[in-house]
Amino acid sequence: MTRHDGDLERTFAALPPARGQGFAQTWWGQAWLKALEETALDSAQLKAGRRLARAGAVGAVSVRPGRITAVVQGRDRTAYRADVLLEELSAQQWDRFLDMTVERAGHVAALLDREMPPHLVEDAAATGIELLPGMGDLEPECGCGAWDHCGHTAALCYQVGRLLDQDPFVLLLMRGRGERDLLDAVQARSAASADAPSEPSASEPEGVDAAEAYATGDILPPLPALPELPAEPGVPPSLDTETPPAHGVDPAALEFLAARTAAEAHRMLADALHGDPEPEQLAAVSELTAAQDAVRLAAGDPLARVAERLADGTGRGREGLAVAVRAWHLGGVAALSVLDEEWTVEAEALARARAALESAWDEEERPSLRAKGNRWTVVGAPSQLRLGRDGRWWPYRKERGQWVPAGGPAQDPAAALASAQHAAEEDQA
Known part of the structure; x- marks a missing residue:
């Protein structure tokens, strides 16, 4: 060569x-x-x-x-x-x-x-x-x-x-x-x-190699064009009929589930035709737990009585479910885990976290932080950093006595905390 x-x-x-x-x-x-x-x-x-x-x-x-x-x-x-x-x-x-x-x-x-x-x-x-x-x-x-x-x-x-x-x-x-x-x-x-000759083997399947077929594709009739993406998901049929539903069946809940299924199918088709999914949609729905899937459904803006059922079923209550939905919109399953889980950061992960916090600010600008598990709270301020198991930092702020997510994740704890403080300033404005 x-x-x-x-x-x-x-x-x-x-x-x-x-x-x-x-x-x-x-x-x-x-x-x-x-x-x-x-x-x-x-x-x-x-x-x-x-x-x-x-x-x-x-x-x-x-x-x-x-x-x-x-x-x-x-x-x-x-x-x-x-x-x-x-x-x-x-x-x-x-x-x-x-x-x-x-x-x-x-x-x-x-x-x-x-x-x-x-x-x-x-x-x-x-x-x-x-x-x-x-x-x-x-x-x-x-x-x-x-x-x-x-x-x-x-x-x-x-x-x-x-x-x-x-x-x-x-x-x-x-x-x-x-x-x-x-x-x-x-x-x-x-x-x-x-160009290398190849001897057919008795064990080889009959047919033409895929690469060879693709190379000679110009002699075949053209394939039809890909279908265009519908402007909106399909609308499920109404279940509001004269026949009363069976005991324990809520037609409104069924209509909502059908609508969410249509929306998910529309999203999957859009991903297949046009590219990658949005970050909050990366979690595979098939791998969600029942509690996580309830939050995903609640993020689809259900009717009030359906939302009440989801809130009761998850044990979160109305306000707790609203906070979980906010987390879902910010980062799907990963954000939901950061909201719900408090865990002990140990050994190498703790050393990396401390080093990141030390280097994130100049000494005179570094806030005073109080650590508990994977959560670092700013002393004297309604702001908090939470460390995810993937090493990213998630900003939180306190609203009406409850810690709520204030933004998406960041590799830099200073950037994450700044987004929490910015969100608080916007609320005050």
């Missing part, structure tokens, strides 16, 4: 400061940042790097196999050369990666179209190849003299998330292969695989 040396280094111009909440926008950029944050040992340095990257302190980034380099300005405007090393894949690993790619026609087609399908990560991992960095995989070198990650190298790592937004092939270049080399290898191996 021809090696394109000019393909083995790319330089990206410095990016302007990042605006808005999301630092990376695409799946690949977000996957990189998730891997970075989940494997970081020092949340304080990570936070410092995020601030520098957001402020536009990272200069032009050079990407080569096994190394990324940039000049990063610290908070005092001193510039340092920062390098981050990532181990290249071995020749044997690249062979396995290419074999895996060629076995999946969808990957070949996407790569040759210069697209990086997200499932490439999972399929590569199944063959023992990790594309995204794991614990300790990112080795820092910085001119500031730090022996481990510092704010400058952390900022460079964050900037890579934005580079992956521009071109996810950057990840494969860091792992050792430039885009042209990779595509040449995929094309050559795919062609060799297609």
Whole structure:
């Protein structure tokens, strides 16, 4: 295979400061940042790097196999050369990666179209190849003299998330292969695989291989277009008839359940036709407990008497169910668990939580917090942070003597608490 040396280094111009909440926008950029944050040992340095990257302190980034380099300005405007090393894949690993790619026609087609399908990560991992960095995989070198990650190298790592937004092939270049080399290898191996003779086996099923059938699809009649999504869910038939219902049957409740089923079917069809579901709809309904499903149903704005039945059936009462519905709208099952469960944070999870709280604010701005289980209450204020089992922070505030959810989750406890305080200020206004 021809090696394109000019393909083995790319330089990206410095990016302007990042605006808005999301630092990376695409799946690949977000996957990189998730891997970075989940494997970081020092949340304080990570936070410092995020601030520098957001402020536009990272200069032009050079990407080569096994190394990324940039000049990063610290908070005092001193510039340092920062390098981050990532181990290249071995020749044997690249062979396995290419074999895996060629076995999946969808990957070949996407790569040759210069697209990086997200499932490439999972399929590569199944063959023992990790594309995204794991614990300790990112080795820092910085001119500031730090022996481990510092704010400058952390900022460079964050900037890579934005580079992956521009071109996810950057990840494969860091792992050792430039885009042209990779595509040449995929094309050559795919062609060799297609030309290789194969002997039919008695155990092989009769018929035509799916990839072969797809490749010759242009000789077949065209498939009908996908159905258009109805503007609204279907309306169930009315159960208000002259025949009295059987004992214990509530027609209004049945009509509500039918309407919610139609709405759920409409949502699932919309997801299938147009993309991903909303965050609060990610929970699989089939896995909900009866109590959780009652809250989901109550979130569908039932008639008053149906809501009363749901409130009585869950044992929450009217106000408690209203709070649970608010949590559901903010985050589905995860938010509901944070509302209902108080648990003891132990060992490593507690150390990470304390480190996150210590680094979230400057010392003079840090609020006084009183801890109980997975809940940290601001002393002298109606605000509270709750730690979910997934490591995210959920904001709460006290209303009429009851703690209620005040916003969605955040990785940064300071951001979560700020949303709780903002919600309280809006209520007062």
